[in-house]
């Protein structure tokens with residue numbers, strides 16, 4: 001592995017400036033130790049660029065290993081060419097002949113789209129023909145024509161429902177396997193199973209930062225199996241390991257000297273200093289979520305206005321999953337001459353992406369991560385420190401087409417001594433409802449005995465089985481019910497949302513429920529980043545419904561449509577225009593799914609009781625009862641008796657209905673419920689009699 005940072009060279013120091021802001025000393029920023037000449041940038045033909053990538057020297061070795069081993073684990077620095085080149089080498093070597101397909105999976109949709117268009121460009125073909133991609137709700141491939149297919153690991157899992165052995169694929173490359181998302185882990189377990197029936201299927205597990213030993217141990221065949229296969233001709237079942245040495249361009253790593261207390265402010269100061277002292281080049285900043293990002297955009301815009309002369313050339317772009325597609329794609333557009341693009345992103349840009357102009361990366365050291373406690377049955381999104389693997393991936397977004405620099409907003413000591421090597425696999429810190437339903441749909445009955453790369457907790461499994469049983473998805477034998485279980489398994493959404501949509505059919509309110517589901521899928525439709533809380537509270541009052549946030553969303557949606565989807569209307573009403581556009585995009589996709597399932601699209605007009613009943617039928621597990629009026633209203637979850645509070649952003653904050661259902665929790669000083677709706681407790685028994693058995697919950701009677 002190459003060393004990013006050599007102590008004693010260009011280490012920057014962070015000092016407090018007179019106003020108390022954080023600044024980097026300029027001498028650190030102006031030093032340079034590029035290992036490659038920047039003249040390489042921009043002039044080489046695509047073919048030359050391909051041949052200069054470190055992975056090119058390993059072309060024959062990779063093809064040999066894939067030929068001779070069922071599984072190959074390939075590790076190489078970020079930017080060395082794994083994702084874009086290996087699928088092309090495989091195609092050139094004939095792995096896509098005879099109508100077969102080469103798949104390359106990615107954990108994120110944005111990466112799927114970006115790498116597939118790069119590979120299509122390198123091959124000189126139209127995207128969607130020989131090279132295509134598939135993400136949830138979008139298939140850009142052509143049957144019998146597409147030979148290389150990029151797709152999210154979640155979509156490949158869904159393809160298994162129709163084709164359990166994935167027979168059309170000759171090679172499946174599971175890229176960025178270090179991310180250990182639930183889908184990646186499920187995929188690894190299932191692919192290992194498939195290989196037993198299809199030894200001709202080749203797997204490539206690739207990443208810049210994977211723990212090779214763990215992965216190799218997982219794919220090691222058992223002694224018994226090795227004996228059985230001993231004499232057969234065919235690929236070796238022992239996994240092969242290849243380390244691709246070398247990296248594209250050097251990335252200097254800079255650390256802060258002392259820990260920073262406010263990483264958003266520190267990130268903004270760092271960007272301003274880069275802009276002031278450093279030569280041309282775009283900046284990619286990693287923060288944790290929409291709130292941080294909006295705050296940073298606002299601060300940067302103000303800073304840029306204050307120092308007009310030097311900063312008038314900043315193009316500031318947020319990037320997070322809740323943004324509409326067109327806005328996300330702006331980050332790939334060429335930076336106008338004389339300008340500097342500042343992309344402020346969540347970890348959506350952490351792996352696989354090449355943003356061509358990016359020379360500087362600013363890493364806050366944090367990301368939002370899901371944590372689930374099976375005992376209390378509470379799942380939270382928490383801002384938590386990232387792992388070394390993530391930090392290296394973030395740094396690797398620089399140095400892809402020319403030398404770069406990465407500014408870490410944490411100390412070198414912290415990186416070396418305190419940061420964990422890898423994150424905890426998502427499987428071990430998430431609610432497993434979606435995972436269990438998918439495995440059931442694939443016919444895996446013994447879920448506890450499934451061969452996982454990292455075992456989930458039995459408590460979390462039992463909790464998930466229990467919720468699925470109560471949703472009517474599983475029967476007494478823990479098999480999928482017909483038709484509800486099969487229908488819910490087929491909808492590519494969280495089972496609770498899918499159930500809510502299915503119930504809306506019977507309750508004749510599918511149009512409203514689909515709108516609610518779409519709005520809940522974007523982070524927040526309120527423009528909270530603008531700062532004027534009073535203005536926002538007044539705007540909310542204009543739409544607020546006594547029933548709660550879900551019904552309030554319907555009022556906002558109606559207003560937005562009546563305004564002709566106007567951005568001005570959004571501004572006046574403190575509504576986030578991007579979020580509304582995204583919600584409309586998702587709504588269209590959900591309507592298509594609903595129609596495919598035979599759901600009649602129907603509006604209940606003003607009858608909000610049926611809307612609340614439909615929400616209850618999906619989210620009954622999140623029901624709470626008011627316990628005390630202290631602290632703006634203290635509630636307890638009905639199942640786990642956990643203390644929870646209505647989030648101040650909810651229209652029901654301080655209204656405190658006796659019985660409510662929440663959509664999600666955020667944890668700060670307390671557990672806060674976001675997006676809350678009032679219910680009648682008798683609906684809980686109707687929706688989930690097993691879940692709310694009388695002996696456990698006498699309060700319901």
Ligand SMILES: Nc1ncnc2c1ncn2[C@@H]1O[C@H](COP(=O)(O)OP(=O)(O)OP(=O)(O)O)[C@@H](O)[C@H]1O
Nearest residue numbers: 078079080081082083084085118208352354400401
């Ligand atoms: N859209 C693009 N524009 C310009 N160059 C690109 C683009 N995509 C990729 N490249 C070039 O190809 C190189 C290899 O990219 P690739 O994604 O294959 O690397 P990788 O080893 O998979 O990296 P990572 O581990 O970060 O995903 C990049 O470093 C860059 O030089």
